[in-house]
Amino acid sequence: MSIIGIDASRNRSGGAKVHLIGILNEIRPENYGFEKIHVWSYPELLDLLPERDWLIKHSPTALKKSIFSQLFWQFFIFPKELKKNKCDIVLNTDGGTVCRYKPSVTMSRDMLSYEKGEIDRYKYGKSWLRLLLLKYIQNSSFKYSNGVIFLTNYAANVIQKSCGRLRNIRIIPHGVSEIFANQKILSVWPSDPMKEELNCLYVSNTAPYKHQWKVIEAIYRLRKKGYKIVLTLAGAEGKAQNLVERAILEFSAEEFVIQLGHIKTIDLPCLISKSNIFIFASSCENMPNTLIEAMSVGLPIACSNRGPMPEVLGECGLYFDPEVVDTIERSIETIILDKSIRLKISNNVKEKATRYSWKRCADETMNYLKDILNGVNKNEK
Structure with missing residues (x-):
């Protein structure tokens, strides 16, 4: 039986943490020919992982220090740790890894580095330089790895235009917690949206590619038409919070925009279920997790037509250009006015x-690791 090593040292985003927790909660390594799984990460994430006899957690002190200490550890020390613990294969859960260990499978999560129009939003600042460097590092790690996991076909196609055609890839989308599917819709559709309040929800941090300010303007226009719409924005403050505040001032939106800040995952299903329409206006995603969560609850959705969103949502929503307010306004109004479309989407x-x-995601991930390892062992014979 073989042993897996997982590098989760830089899993800081919500999606990366939820992914690791989701697959480790679902798998039984022995079903795939694996004996143990070793995970290297920082204490806060390790505390969220399940306790299993086959799961060994490692928390190097370097991961509590600066990014330079983390990279030093990842490049020089981590490969030795893998050998010491007799790991037969390593899963790098972040494409920005500088670890060089074979055999390895690396996951792709970042899209900002690869979408020119998106990276230009950060032009000439520290974030812009960081994204350019990250693109180079990711391309290098993808080409070095024995296999690469992409979350969507869209991401695989775009990234391979930059790094070149990779020899072995697998498309394995994230999963979604059952707490969303089990949540009953608590909202009631207003009999007259001109007189009764209609609630729209957008869950996302305020990054430059999330376009909450465009959504605020669209809601403002709909209110001018007489619709009694309220917009709730849930998500941590980001680099574009100033654009949100500016839009609130410009459109006197204090009376119809509610900002909740960061919401814990456990509280999201109830928040979504109390809304009438879910809006997703991002122009850059690798895997739109909050979109899938809203889908799982069953809300009618007005969604961005960029990136992988059409691949994920399919025909189960109305699309708009997230940078053209007219299209956002039109999509939301169509959901309000056309009951047949609204019910069909839901x-x-x-x-x-x-x-x-997560069961499918875990199963496909483990089978891919097994396939890569078997292929390497076969070639060595």
Whole structure:
């Protein structure tokens, strides 16, 4: 039986943490020919992982220090740790790894580095330089790895235009927690949205590619038409918070925009279920996790037409250009006015979301690791 090593040392984003927790909660390594799994990460993430006899957690002190200490550890020390613990294969859960160990499978999570129009939003600042460097590091790690996991076909196609055609890839989308599918919709559709309040929800941090300010303007226009719409923005403050505040001032939106800040995952299903329409206006994603969560609850969705969103949502939503307010306004108004479209979306979207389970994600990931390892062992004979 073989041993897996997992590098989760830089899993800082919500999606990266939820992914690791999701697959480790679902797998039984012996079913795939593995004996143990070793995970290297920082204490806060390790505390969230399940306790299993086959799961060994490592928390190097370097991971509590600066990014330079983390990179030094990843490049010089981590490969020795893998050998010491007799790991037969390593899963790098972040494409920005500088670890050089074979055999290895590396996951792709970042898209900002590869979308020219998106990276230009950060032009000439520290974030812009960081994204350019990250693109170079990711391309190098993808080409070095024995296999690469992409979350969507869209991401695989875009990134391979930059790094070149990779020899072995697998598309394995994230899953979604069952707490979303189990959540009953608590909102009631207003009989007259001109007189009764209608609630729209957008869950995301305020990054430059999330376009909350465009959504605020669209809601403002709809209110000018007489719709009694309220917009709730949930998510941590980011680099574009000033654009949100500016839009609130410009459109006197204090009375119809509610900002909740960061919401814990456990509280999200209830928040989504109390809304009438879910809006997703991001122009850059590798895997739109909050979109899948809303799909799983079963809300009618108005969604960005950029990136992998059409691949993920399919025909179960109405699309708009996230940088053109007219299209956002039109999509939301169509959902409000056309009951047949609204019900069709709600009925179909929940079924489509069942494809995104952590059990499927865990099973496909473990089988891919097994396939890569078997292929390497076969070539060595």
